[in-house]
Amino acid sequence: MAGGLTLQRTMKAEQAAAPPKALDPAALPSFVDPLPLPALMKSSGRRPDPDDPAKSLPFYRVSIEELYQKTHRDLPPTRMWGFNGASPGPIFDTRSGQGLIVEWVNALPHKHFLPIDHTLHGAERDKPEVRTAIHLHGGKTPPSSDGYPEDWVVPGKSLTCHYPNQQDAGLLFYHDHTMGINRLNTYAGMQGFFLIRDEAEDNLNLPKGKYEIPLMIYDRFLGSDGQLEYPVSGNPDSPWVPEVYSNVVLVNGKLSPYLEVEPRKYRFRVLNGSNARFLRLAFGDLLEINVIGGDQGLLEAPVKLKHILLSPAERTDIVFDFSKHAGKKILLKSDSFDLMEFRVASASAKDDSFLPSKLRTIERIPEIKAVKTRRLTLDEKMDKVQNSMGMVLNNTPWHAPVTENPVIDTTEIWEFVNLTEDTHPIHLHLVKFQVLDRRSFDVFQFQDKRELRYTAQAIAAGPEETGWKDTVRCEKGQVTRIIVPFEGYTGRYVWHCHLLEHEDNEMMRPFEVIASGSDI
Numbered sequence: 001m002a003g004g005l006t007l008q009r010t011m012k013a014e015q016a017a018a019p020p021k022a023l024d025p026a027a028l029p030s031f032v033d034p035l036p037l038p039a040l041m042k043s044s045g046r047r048p049d050p051d052d053p054a055k056s057l058p059f060y061r062v063s064i065e066e067l068y069q070k071t072h073r074d075l076p077p078t079r080m081w082g083f084n085g086a087s088p089g090p091i092f093d094t095r096s097g098q099g100l101i102v103e104w105v106n107a108l109p110h111k112h113f114l115p116i117d118h119t120l121h122g123a124e125r126d127k128p129e130v131r132t133a134i135h136l137h138g139g140k141t142p143p144s145s146d147g148y149p150e151d152w153v154v155p156g157k158s159l160t161c162h163y164p165n166q167q168d169a170g171l172l173f174y175h176d177h178t179m180g181i182n183r184l185n186t187y188a189g190m191q192g193f194f195l196i197r198d199e200a201e202d203n204l205n206l207p208k209g210k211y212e213i214p215l216m217i218y219d220r221f222l223g224s225d226g227q228l229e230y231p232v233s234g235n236p237d238s239p240w241v242p243e244v245y246s247n248v249v250l251v252n253g254k255l256s257p258y259l260e261v262e263p264r265k266y267r268f269r270v271l272n273g274s275n276a277r278f279l280r281l282a283f284g285d286l287l288e289i290n291v292i293g294g295d296q297g298l299l300e301a302p303v304k305l306k307h308i309l310l311s312p313a314e315r316t317d318i319v320f321d322f323s324k325h326a327g328k329k330i331l332l333k334s335d336s337f338d339l340m341e342f343r344v345a346s347a348s349a350k351d352d353s354f355l356p357s358k359l360r361t362i363e364r365i366p367e368i369k370a371v372k373t374r375r376l377t378l379d380e381k382m383d384k385v386q387n388s389m390g391m392v393l394n395n396t397p398w399h400a401p402v403t404e405n406p407v408i409d410t411t412e413i414w415e416f417v418n419l420t421e422d423t424h425p426i427h428l429h430l431v432k433f434q435v436l437d438r439r440s441f442d443v444f445q446f447q448d449k450r451e452l453r454y455t456a457q458a459i460a461a462g463p464e465e466t467g468w469k470d471t472v473r474c475e476k477g478q479v480t481r482i483i484v485p486f487e488g489y490t491g492r493y494v495w496h497c498h499l500l501e502h503e504d505n506e507m508m509r510p511f512e513v514i515a516s517g518s519d520i
Contacts (some may be wrong), residue, residue: 022229023075023222025248025255031341032073035257038193038214041090047101050142050162057162058100062089064132064190065107071248072255075226080189081108087253088216088273089174089192096198099165104134105158114184114230117240120505121398123180128154132185135177136194137313137427138295138470140167143491146429149179149508166488167432168468169198170297171214171269171315179398183275183500187220187230187244189253191273200360201298207267207319207353213259215332217281217339218273219246222255242391243276243422243501249337258341262349263326267292268318272310275500278423279334282307283320283342287330290355293317296432296468298359303463311425313471313498316464319355362467365411365434365483373413374404375452378474378497378507380420391420391497391507404495404511406486416472416480417452419443424474424502428484429493430513432468435461436481443477452479471498486513 046056067085068077083089094100112129131154135147144151145161153159172194176185193214206212221229221244232239248255272279283289286306293299295315308316322330327346332339376394396403406412413436416426437458445453465472474480496508 021224022247023224023226028072028074028255030256030338031258033254033257035213035259035340036252036254038088038091038252039084039086041084041092049099050101051099051164060092060100060102061105062102063105063107064134066109067189069253071222071226071250071253075222075255078222078226078228079113080228081185082189083192087189087191089190091193091195091214092174093195094163094165094197096165096167096169096196100163101160102163103158103160104132104153106130106132106153106155108132108155110155112181112184114188114228115232115239116181116184117238119238120180120240122149122178123504127180130155131178131181132176132190133159133178134161134174134190135429136161136163136172136174138170138172138432139163139194140430140432140488142489143493146493147177148492149177149182149494152178165196167196168297169196169201170293170295171195171271171317173216173271173273173315175273180504183244183504184230186273186500187275188228191216193269193271195269204356204359205352205354206292207265211262211265211353212267212269214269214271215251216253216271216273217249217251217279217334218275219249219277221246222248240505241501242505243499245277249277249334249339251332251340256338256340258343260343260345261322262345263323263347264349264351265319265321265323265353265355268320270310270316270318272312272314274312276312278312279310280307281310281316282333284330284333287320290319291316291464292319292355292359294464294467295470299464299467300360300362301358302355305464308464309473311423311471311473311498312500313425313427314473323349323351365485367413367436367483369411370413370483371410372406373415375415375417376404377417377419378424378426390505391502393495393497393507393509396509397506398508398510402492402510402512404509405514406484406511407516408486408490408513409516411483411485413481413483416474416482417441417446418474418476418478418480419447421476422499422502423476424507425471425498426474426480426495427471427498428495428511430488431484431486432470433472433482433484435465435469435472436483437461438475438478438480440478454479489513490515
């Protein structure tokens with residue numbers, strides 16, 4: 001099933017997650033709130049370019065703050081944490097090659113309102129309860145601006161980041177990345193869109209302006225009072241739970257909103273912003289959609305699908321034509337959830353946008369170009385003292401010395417050997433990569449003898465995965481291979497599982513891009 005949990009673990013997670021007074025979303029009327037669209041992030045002036053002080057870049061001062069925001073017409077405002085008074089935060093609409101500077105100001109209260117597990121590495125009791133580090137997911141950024149999980153700031157302090165935008169057009173997003181409490185800060189609302197555009201994409205004449213709609217979809221537990229609840233384990237000294245699956249799914253911060261559309265083509269820029277829930281998106285009763293892009297921008301050509309699977313942090317770019325559905329209502333669904341309603345106008349609409357058969361050229365990287373292949377395991381571990389489960393990468397804790405040292409401007413193949421019962425979305429900072437294939441193997445033989453015996457033929461990446469990626473879905477019992485050009489900057493970054501509960505419990509490791517000729 002999506003998410004990779006066995007039925008037994010799913011039931012266990014759902015039972016552990018149920019709050020004592022959970023909101024019953026079925027008791028609320030659906031589709032009574034219009035879909036909110038994020039405001040545009042506005043510049044606060046200009047600052048010197050760190051790469052060329054003779055030039056200046058747009059400067060943004062963004063306040064990370066507590067707020068109260070309505071998720072549904074019939075619920076009281078919900079306490080959240082967000083950016084400039086909103087969750088999701090305002091959208092950065094930027095251009096490729098045109099950098100910018102952001103000062104992230106921690107204006108949060110000093111006490112967290114969600115349950116901290118002080119047994120987790122990086123969240124010990126000697127750390128301040130409220131800390132933030134912001135990561136631009138999918139960004140090719142200098143290491144000092146990447147949101148390294150230990151480079152956090154406390155309330156009253158700020159961190160200034162430089163985003164050069166030296167990359168192709170694509171939908172990125174910004175979110176908290178603080179060691180040990182990232183799952184809590186993000187769950188509280190700390191995420192927002194970061195859009196990069198370029199001339200090549202402009203020239204395609206895809207739906208734009210009010211016909212280009214960003215959709216951030218994520219689940220949350222709401223209590224009957226409309227307030228956020230975060231599940232705990234039942235052990236007050238170690239409240240961490242392995243996954244969070246919640247009772248409501250929000251779209252741009254609203255529960256089951258609606259959007260009035262014209263009978264014409266629309267472009268939907270979609271992000272799965274959940275902590276752990278996988279989404280299987282479909283329009284109506286499996287109406288045909290055109291998938292035109294993914295994590296790092298456009299595909300080579302549109303892919304016609306009936307539904308698309310998104311793990312947490314994955315993005316998709318969809319063109320849907322409402323012209324055949326004038327006067328009708330169409331639901332956007334994910335399995336048993338009705339996420340939102342599209343209300344298609346009856347009157348005809350002008351549509352001068354175009355969906356070309358060719359979007360761009362993506363050169364596939366030949367495997368022979370890789371100078372190194374790294375075999376990396378995805379593991380579970382049991383803490384016999386805590387009687388709890390944790391996750392690790394390559395059977396190595398976070399604080400161990402760096403073991404992955406790719407050389408700048410070289411290409412490597414990374415093989416993720418999944419020894420767990422979960423599907424893990426693995427994200428690498430700094431880089432973009434291509435998915436090669438997935439292949440089932442004998443897990444028990446590998447665990448017993450460290451021998452990799454394949455049990456099936458390799459399965460090539462699906463057509464919707466053939467573009468550039470930064471997050472890859474690693475299925476249980478399979479080896480997932482990606483090919484990665486390490487370009488941009490030298491320095492220390494991280495790779496991790498983007499199931500946030502896993503990431504907060506050791507399923508994250510640093511890697512360091514080194515200069516050619518450096519000692520490893």
